[in-house]
Amino acid sequence: MIPDPAQAAAVDVPALHAWLREQRREMVDDLAEYVNHETPSTDKALLDAGLAWLERWLFTRLGAPARRRRMDGGRYGDVLVLDYPGSGTGPLLFLAHYDTVWEAGTLAAWPFTVVGGRATGPGVLDMKAGLVQAVWGLHALDALDLPRPPVRVLLNGDEEIGSPASRPLIEEAATDAELSLVFEASADGALKTGRKGVGMYRLHARGIEAHAGLEPAQGASAIGALAALVPELHALSDPAAGTTVNVGTFHGGTRGNVVAGYAYCDIDVRAATQAEAERLEKALDALTSPDPRVTLTLEGGWNRPAMERAETSGRLMALTRALARQLDVDLGEVTVGGASDGNFVAALGRPVLDGLGAVGAGAHARHEHVLVDAMAERAALSAGLCAVYASG
CATH class of the missing domain: 3.30.70.360 (Alpha-Beta Plaits)
Known part of the structure; x- marks a missing residue:
């Protein structure tokens, strides 16, 4: 059941945002370390190394999961599913792919850098910053002693090549999820309620x-x-x-x-x-x-399959907009031509919000970047959503 937008008033989103802004340096450090682990879709050894780092990092930020499953992807990246306990309705499914379109060695000529408030590097927007924001959003709830809902984190390493190995696992994980949140990059800050x-x-x-x-x-x-x-x-x-x-x-x-x-x-x-x-x-x-x-x-x-804007999308947007207004953000929504793993969830008739990830531009291009100042805001927004579900 999707909570009423009025329930957003019970969550202090500005307090979450303020705490996250104080942690911005650590967030960027996490992003730098993640980007510095190259994870091209076609390099199994690098994908395995990147996933190993991710699991260690998640333990540091969120603690031990109640349940851990790692599925062999064969020649594709493995799928890691971590279930974290919580209160209220759930689980909420966090979808994030860790593979990128960038080949091994790209980092040598294009290292992670932050210049003029923009962080750049291979995969920084699509979609490494999105996962960093999502995890820090949950970390903020813990730090401020706020309840978090049961959360299932699914990390797959084959999204950029069509999710051939992970699709059935994504569909299985989404079947009993109260809501699926896809931390793909936003569209200039807007969420994506429709995808071709x-x-x-x-x-x-x-x-x-x-x-x-x-x-x-x-x-x-x-x-x-x-x-x-x-x-x-x-x-x-x-x-x-x-x-x-x-x-x-x-x-x-x-x-x-x-x-x-x-x-x-x-x-x-x-x-x-x-x-x-x-x-x-x-x-x-x-x-x-x-x-x-x-x-x-x-x-x-x-x-x-197409992710058509569903009736649930309108109710989810109303809730998320109510949270965003606490930060004086007028949150938009768009339909885009690119697809994501959210398409699979929508085809099951399950509620999904996509584009919760970073604000930036240049996915799959050398000018790929994220706006560092927006990271805390986006993390606070996802944390606010989680807090509403935790109180439900």
């Missing part, structure tokens, strides 16, 4: 090779057939509905003097609603080759 679903497809075309000069008519160009379909694919986009289709890569052929016998393209599709996702799926399945001698094969599918 993401589909990843590869379209193969197989034709007939022939000498391009001697017997071109004997060939059936896979490149020609596939290229003719690109405008048709892009035409499936519907900007008004929030639907995008992008052919991002195109490969084929062997030599310039050979009619191409094989080609393929990679297609990224995004839809804001399940209805649009179904329309796209049907259209992709119905694709036909303009040359009957060229056969098409479609592989792939929807990696993440």
